[in-house]
Amino acid sequence: MSTMNFSVPDDVKEAFNEAYKGQNKSAVIAELMREAVERAQRKQRSHEAISRILDRRKHAPALTDEELRAAREEGRP
Numbered sequence: 642m643s644t645m646n647f648s649v650p651d652d653v654k655e656a657f658n659e660a661y662k663g664q665n666k667s668a669v670i671a672e673l674m675r676e677a678v679e680r681a682q683r684k685q686r687s688h689e690a691i692s693r694i695l696d697r698r699k700h701a702p703a704l705t706d707e708e709l710r711a712a713r714e715e716g717r718p
Contacts, residue, residue: 649657661669704712 657666
């Protein structure tokens with residue numbers, strides 16, 4: 642197990658200590674860090690997916706408004 646040291650504003654420290662009074666604060670911090678890592682990873686995957694979509698759109702065939710309208714109406718009763 643590793644040790645990490647962080648500086649935080651006094652009001653954040655006090656609010657954290659109050660919110661997690663009586664709990665294992667190391668375990669709480671570890672869980673919050675896991676959640677932050679997962680959130681950052683999801684955000685990165687999202688950015689990568691958006692980049693792939695935008696790149697594919699560059700190579701997609703361009704259609705005129707009339708072609709799009711005709712495609713929407715095709716097969717409608």
